[in-house]
Amino acid sequence: MQQQIDTLVVAGVGLIGGSFALALKRAGRVKTVIGVGRTLANLEKALALGVADEISQDIGAVAHRADMVLLASPVGQMGALMAALAPGLRPGAVVTDGGSTKSDVAALYRAHLPDHLPWCVPAHPIAGSDMSGAVAAQYGLYENRRVVLTPLAETAPEAAETVAELWRACGAEIHCMDAAEHDAVFASVSHLPHLLAFSYVDRVAAKANAEHCFDFAATGFRDFTRIAGSHPEMWTDISLANRDALLAELADYQAGLSRLAALLEAGDAEGLNRLFGEARAARTRWHQQFLRRG
Secondary structure: OOOOEEEEEEEOOOHHHHHHHHHHHHOOOEEEEEEEOOOHHHHHHHHHOOOOOEEEOOHHHHHHHOOEEEEOOOHHHHHHHHHHHOOOOOOOOEEEEOOOOOHHHHHHHHHHOOOOHHHEEOEEEEOOOOOOOHHHOOOOOOOOOEEEEOOOOOOOHHHHHHHHHHHHHOOOEEEEOOHHHHHHHHHHHHHHHHHHHHHHHHHHHOOOOHHHHHHHOOHHHHHHHHHHHOOHHHHHHHHHHOHHHHHHHHHHHHHHHHHHHHHHHOOOHHHHHHHHHHHHHHHHHHHHHHHHOO
């Protein structure tokens, strides 16, 4: 059955929240989108672009109108948003999120919405960009993308299915994991690469000849460092929220760098060639699978 939402409240009308709103509007699944945020200029831009139909800087003031709430803010803001929502939420109003970490967000739901847990559905849309704000929102962001749901033990099946069906209306493919598995997987394939990109650009920028280096940087540098253009506040929140998994990944990566340094120091061409070849083959396999997913 097609889910219809009378009023969708989106906290954070940027790339993730704004694109969700636009996709549901295009699919005819939502009547009214209320955009909520801290920055009035971004909210006014969301209104002007048709991402939101109404705007507010106070989520508590509009909570009573919500049939669904999407928390698309940085993870570090979600606890305060949930606390502000709690007094006004109607029974049956679904609350979901777009956070990139899930164990910490699950704890926030339990801390701030303990009486509303059957209607709480943690989620993570696997789509991103180095752009932010309402101007980054796009209708087709979620087409042929994956969305991971990590329902709480208390989450009602019908609430999870409501969220899943609306993401499908955006063109997404739904997967389910538990929160701990999610955080371990994404520490490896998403969060660590962002830390590496930020750190690498920071080290180049700190060089005495940084401007000379940047002057000669070309497509390889651009491709490797694209995600270093991502939102600093969001990635600070993600890094701290998934700290334990990331520390384990960093330790493993440092061991890999030590192995690489040892091969270089020894002048081990065979070892280097083998490492590079195995990495290239693994990347090729992944890319072929990625292309088959569409």
